[in-house]
Amino acid sequence: MDEIMHAVVIDDEPTVLESLEQWLALADIQVETFTDARDALPLLNGDFRGVVLSDIRMPGMDGMSLLQAIDSSIPVILITGHGGIAQAVEAMKLGAFDFIEKPYKQDRLVELIKRACQQRQATLASQPQHSSAEVDDWLPSKIIGESAATKILRGHVQALARVNADVVISGETGTGKELVARSLHALSIRHDQPFVAINVGAIAESLLESELFGHEAGAFTGAQKRRVGYFEAAHQGTLFLDEIESMPMSFQIKLLRVLQEREVVRVGSHNPIPINVRIMSATKEDLREAARDGRFREDLYYRLMVAEIHLPALRDRIDDVPVLFAHFLREAARNNQLEAPTLNYDDILALELHHWPGNVRELKHTAERYLLTRSFSGISVSDLLQLGLSNRSTMFSGEGSLSDRLEQVEKALISAELSHHSGNIKLVMEVLDLPRRTLNEKMQKYGLKRETFVTAKDDKE
Incomplete structure (x- = not known):
């Protein structure tokens, strides 16, 4: 076989992993080992070309949970001890490639892995895939910004997009949780299947x-005809449950059962309906803390929390503000068939000094308002500078030496000029009266990159 055989081996006992790695290496099988199944998830995406060999009984995430968390086309061979045969048979029903019982023969194990690798390579050959170049081009157009926090976020999205694991997306209100969920779906193997979004907090408990x-026709007063629920509507695709923390405790046990069994029963019926959905949940709270406080079921928390993405607040990626604002301003101008205005110096500085408690959502609404009124709700840059050391709605709030705070101002001024002049270094040098070397050093110090502020229209360098 021309393809390199690749196996991800998972077992909570390091000695077992060491032994398996030595055996398989002798058979020319490339091996990566993990003691915790959750650590292997980012690797097990739609592009993964190998096979998974996993023990069934492990802490954290067991072999059965792993089987249901990853792409169903990835072959999984489960290792079972004496007395685990019934569980292994159940795993076969859920789609496991095969299972092998301890103690196993080396030749038998190698044969299984080879067959599983051949099946995986045949599956991939017949599947259209997103190329890395497509992902690299697509993600920055959706998750905009070049700050360190944004780059890390894009990396997490890319790693988890083609994994079939359920994901919890956490972050403050307005940070873009649904955008991240849609990005994960668009880059997944389910991208041509439905993406169904529902705000759990907006539905009355009696209707959940x-x-x-x-429900079936006649299930309750007013149910005149059969209605397909959101789980069924998302079959083969992705179901996005926003504000999952607001789900009543009385209903959480019902959701847990559906996630465990992967089937739903309509209200007024007794017939289970199999469903194949990837669940993405969004929360503005810390679900771990909510579970500890008894406000969220702990077992549901562990079922949902196979993988997690945390979105940074806009104040923690303030370098992205000018670029994001320009994007939203152009978008609003296009939607209203108007010409996008050019920001003046004071406007850009005001954007950088604001704390943005409403995050990206507030920034977008501010851009739409600016298009029509040319103002930021009457708050001028001079107001912000006067409030800088006392009002917590600016970048200057909190602790810090005079030197630290002056650096914040210097960074904001340079960033504002770069944005105002679309990255034209010569103009920025003239306005700030700085030699090119000094400007370059300060830009490097503050992590400011010229290309972040340049548009194709205005690139004159």
Whole structure:
């Protein structure tokens, strides 16, 4: 076989992993080992070309949970001890490639892995894939910014996009949780299947079961005809549950059962309906803390929290503000068939000094308002500078030496000029009366990159 055989081996006992790695290396099988299945998830995406060999009984995430968390086309061979045969048979029903019982023969294990690798390579050959270049081009156009926090976020999205694991997306209100969920779906193997979004907090408790699971005609007063629920509507695709922390405790046990069994029963029926969905949940709270406080079921938390993406607040990636604002301003101008205005110096500085408690959502609404009124709700840059050391709505709030705070101002001024002049270094040098070397050193010090501020229209360098 021309393809290099690759196996991800998972077992919570390091000695077992060491032994397996030595055996398989002798058979020319490339091996990566993990003691925790959750650590292997980012690797097990749609592009993964190998096979998974996993013990069934492990702490954290067991072999059965791993099987259901990853792409169903990835071959999984489960290792079972004496007495685990019934569980292994159940795993076969859920789509495992095969299982092998301890103690196993080396030749038998190698044969299974070779067959599984051949199957995986045949599957990939017949599947259209997103190329790395496509992902690299697509993600920055959706998740905009070049700050360190944004680059890390894009890396997490790319790593988890083609993994079939359920994901919890956490972050403050307005940070873009649904955008991240849609990005994960668009880059996944389910991209041509439905993406169904529902705000759990907006549905009355009495209607949750009917909305999520559906109902039969006559199931209750007013149910005149059968209704397909959101789970069924998202079959083969992705279901996005926003504000999951607001789900009533009384309903959480019902959701847990659906996630465990992967089937729903419509209200007024007794017939289970199999569903194949990837669940993405969004929360503005710390679900771990909510579980500890008894406000969220702990077992549901562990079922949902296979993988997590945390979105940074806009104040923690303030370098992205000018670029994001320009994007939203152009978008608003296009939607209203108007010409996008050029920001003046004071406007850009005001954007950089604001704390943005409403995050990206507030920034977008501010851009739309600026297009029509040319103002930021009447707050001028001089107001912001006067409030700088006392009002917590600016970058200057909190602790810090005079030197630190002066550096914040210097960074904001340079960033504002770069944005105002679309990255034209010569103009920025003239306005700030700085030699090129000094400007370059300060830009490097503050992590400011010229290309972040340049548009194709205005690139004159």
